[in-house]
Amino acid sequence: MPRLPTSHPALQSLRALLCGFAQIFLQQSPGCGALVLLAILIGAPELLPGALLGGLTSMWVAQRRGYPPTDIAIGLYGYNGVLLGLLLSLKLPWTPLLPVLIVASATLSSLLLAPWMRRMRQHGWLPAFTFPFVLLGWLLLALLAQLELSAAPPANAPDAPALSLLQLILAVLRGLGQVIFLDSPLAGLCLLFGLRLADGRMALWALLGSSGGFALALFSGWPGVGALAGLYGYNATLAAIALAQVHRNLWVPALGILLALLLQPGFSALGLPALTMPFILACWLIRAGAQSWQQAVRNSAAP
Structure with a gap:
């Protein structure tokens, strides 16, 4: 079977997704990202689908919006989505509502991050870090509390x-x-x-x-x-x-x-x-x- 070239879009997307996991720890190594993914699989495998959905969604939105390809490639448009997917999967059981909330919040995280990064580079704004995750996380947790939705049981x-x-x-x-x-x-x-x-x-x-x-x-x-x-x-x-x-x-x-x-x-x-x-x-x-x-x-x- 012929090997896929390293420039193949599927491999580029996989590398960007893994870098998104690594960027949670401010790294851009796909190997590090693979080990972050493995850590989730070891520690709480039920959270992994939400993390993947969040990371893929935020990356896809960045691609569709035409954000800088270099930023996407090193995972800058992945980590906030991954964290939101983890948080929501931790707080909610898997029902049809969960993927909807993950996709919506991960989309918003990319839309919030892009103008912030542009102003950071052009006007010297402070780095965003995980602020989109925090802001959206606070709003989502407040919404879940208001709706009194049942949360997943906390870890021991x-x-x-x-x-x-x-x-x-x-x-x-x-x-x-x-x-x-x-x-x-x-x-x-x-x-x-x-x-x-x-x-x-x-x-x-x-x-x-x-x-x-x-x-x-x-x-x-x-x-x-x-x-x-x-x-x-x-x-x-x-x-x-x-x-x-x-x-x-x-x-x-x-x-x-x-x-x-x-x-x-x-x-x-x-x-x-x-x-x-x-x-x-x-x-x-x-x-x-x-x-x-x-x-x-x-x-x-x-x-």
Whole structure:
């Protein structure tokens, strides 16, 4: 059987879809994306159809709208759709309503992301990151609450806040998995391998972010069960990866980890699910602060 050339549209679409999964962790490696997909299959296979539907829909909309092919190829129009598919599959059983909501929200995510990216490149806007997912996720969760639709049963959390070395390792791995709503340490390990495949330095920062979340949660007296389930590690993980890609020093990603952790409890006080908003705000604050500092230095140096 003749081999398909690498430029074959089907292979290009598959590569773009896998890159969309990888972009959840701010990577553009199809190998990393394949391991993210495998982690979902390991940790919560019932969520995989929704993730695939969301990623394919957001990518297809970008293609149909004529958005930059390079952006599509590296997965920038896939990850928000994947996350929305995961969130909705977690909250709703498979009924005819679920794919409709996934397709609609994934479509909107691409339509929101495109003008934001254009303004980011032309006018210096802050990066969107997963903001389309967060905004649409909040609206969808509010809608489901108003309609009182039955949610899928939540995954079981660890029973007791034991502090053995094994429990610590498992909690750190769960912190990686919670980025995509998984509490399986094996899925977290799979994600770590995916990050290592894409960029070993990012894998190390992901571990530091998740570890920092676990440590601060225990130090601050936050619920031990939540800490062991990795619920305080995933925003810190994403902040660490995002900032370490831009800053080679240690203190900026470390500051991002701390900010993401300090911001997360505030959403509970507001009655909002945090999702990935603490990570986004931490990165925005640091980016805005750096821009303001650079502007102040330029102004002071001007005659």
